Amino acid sequence: MFLPHRQNKGEFPLNRNASGSRPEPADSKQTSQQPTDNHLSAASNRLNQLGWTHNQDRDFAPFVTETLEPGRIIRESRQRYTLGTATGDCEAQVAGRLIHRAGDASELPVIGDWVAIHRAESLEATISAVLPRASKLSRKVAGRRTEEQVIAANVDTILLVMGLDGDYNLRRLERFMVSAWESGAQPMVVLNKADVCNDVADRRAAVETITLGAPVLITSCSSGDGIEELLEQLQPGQTVVVSGSSGVGKSTLINCLLGNERLRTGAVREGDDRGRHTTTHRELVALTNGTLLIDSPGIRELQLWNAESGMDQAFGDIQSLAIECRFNDCTHHNEPGCAVRQAIDSGRLDSARLRNLHNLEKEQRALELRQDSSARRRAGKQAQSMFRSAKRAKDRRKTW
Ligand SMILES: Nc1nc2c(ncn2[C@@H]2O[C@H](COP(=O)(O)OP(=O)(O)OP(=O)(O)O)[C@@H](O)[C@H]2O)c(=O)[nH]1
Numbered sequence: 001m002f003l004p005h006r007q008n009k010g011e012f013p014l015n016r017n018a019s020g021s022r023p024e025p026a027d028s029k030q031t032s033q034q035p036t037d038n039h040l041s042a043a044s045n046r047l048n049q050l051g052w053t054h055n056q057d058r059d060f061a062p063f064v065t066e067t068l069e070p071g072r073i074i075r076e077s078r079q080r081y082t083l084g085t086a087t088g089d090c091e092a093q094v095a096g097r098l099i100h101r102a103g104d105a106s107e108l109p110v111i112g113d114w115v116a117i118h119r120a121e122s123l124e125a126t127i128s129a130v131l132p133r134a135s136k137l138s139r140k141v142a143g144r145r146t147e148e149q150v151i152a153a154n155v156d157t158i159l160l161v162m163g164l165d166g167d168y169n170l171r172r173l174e175r176f177m178v179s180a181w182e183s184g185a186q187p188m189v190v191l192n193k194a195d196v197c198n199d200v201a202d203r204r205a206a207v208e209t210i211t212l213g214a215p216v217l218i219t220s221c222s223s224g225d226g227i228e229e230l231l232e233q234l235q236p237g238q239t240v241v242v243s244g245s246s247g248v249g250k251s252t253l254i255n256c257l258l259g260n261e262r263l264r265t266g267a268v269r270e271g272d273d274r275g276r277h278t279t280t281h282r283e284l285v286a287l288t289n290g291t292l293l294i295d296s297p298g299i300r301e302l303q304l305w306n307a308e309s310g311m312d313q314a315f316g317d318i319q320s321l322a323i324e325c326r327f328n329d330c331t332h333h334n335e336p337g338c339a340v341r342q343a344i345d346s347g348r349l350d351s352a353r354l355r356n357l358h359n360l361e362k363e364q365r366a367l368e369l370r371q372d373s374s375a376r377r378r379a380g381k382q383a384q385s386m387f388r389s390a391k392r393a394k395d396r397r398k399t400w
């Protein structure tokens with residue numbers, strides 16, 4: 001593997017000088033040890049291809065030292081990381097200090113994160129810090145623990161893929177839309193497997209009632225229909241995470257966009273069209289147009305993490321109707337003068353959508369209660385440990 005040139009402070013290709021401009025090109029006094037113009041622009045190009053922007057220039061500034069360099073997580077598999085850096089890809093592990101300092105797992109690096117790394121002359125780099133995230137797609141970890149799991153960071157678009165086969169489910173899509181809006185990235189919906197569906201137009205119309213203006217595209221990886229239209233929506237330099245249930249064709253779709261069979265795909269179960277969780281890691285791949293796509297494992301159950309603003313956006317139509325309800329705190333259950341109920345009665349709103357909103361609100365309240373009690377437990381443990389160390393210190397003083 002090619003190890004980087006050690007770059008002195010101020011010589012790092014993407015480090016801006018005080019005036020905010022790119023560093024001056026190296027002058028004629030340059031020695032053979034220093035990077036040349038070509039090296040600088042090649043390194044800078046590689047980071048740009050990974051999505052480096054002015055934001056990373058700013059966020060990396062506190063980490064510019066002799067030994068730290070930036071990288072982006074381009075592959076993540078059970079806490080094993082591959083990084084893209086200015087001088088090529090490398091494997092990396094998380095520094096013990098970073099693990100120790102992290103409040104919880106959501107602060108540890110995930111796919112898409114920009115990180116500061118330390119490289120000794122060993123093959124594996126050490127991740128010393130995670131740069132601030134511009135956006136993050138999160139959920140509650142599967143199972144009983146009350147913890148946030150960040151699925152991907154620094155993404156511009158969440159491409160929600162739903163199959164037009166047995167996977168088609170509007171209520172699940174509503175839930176995905178909430179987490180997508182909450183992430184800070186823009187959602188885009190892809191209805192895949194159009195080749196196995198007889199009522200594409202009706203289904204698209206139904207989906208558009210819940211995507212509220214977010215783009216909806218129809219594709220078939222079997223026939224290639226819609227792939228060009230999807231490509232046109234993907235901008236160079238943007239990071240797009242492809243998300244959805246297992247078996248909807250996320251990896252197949254990325255392969256179609258790449259034009260090769262790079263990612264492994266797997267047949268769905270006969271009978272219910274459910275996938276077999278073929279993809280088990282997260283990986284970022286670049287299209288020739290410069291878009292960065294993240295493939296990820298199929299989501300078994302999407303339990304929401306804190307999603308207040310995501311809920312407001314995903315159910316913006318109901319929020320707008322609610323302004324007309326007689327009572328400010330109308331819950332749209334059975335209060336008189338409820339504009340939301342009136343919309344349902346007149347066929348303008350699907351009652352299943354309101355039911356789903358009520359269910360998700362209930363889930364959010366339950367999550368808040370669990371978060372409160374875990375916070376209390378954590379505070380209790382901290383107080384206990386402070387008390388113990390204070391007592392130990394006192395005992396030591398007594399023995400002097
Ligand atoms: N008929 C049809 N089959 C498709 C289409 N797209 C994908 N498939 C098939 O659906 C199956 C699942 O595709 P994958 O790409 O592995 O699905 P995935 O979403 O990546 O699944 P996980 O990795 O398990 O999350 C494969 O057999 C694909 O060939 C399509 O547009 N039409």
Ligand SMILES: [Mg+2]
Nearest residue numbers: 250251278279
């Ligand atoms: Mg896959």
Ligand SMILES: [Zn+2]
Nearest residue numbers: 325330332338
């Ligand atoms: Zn109401």
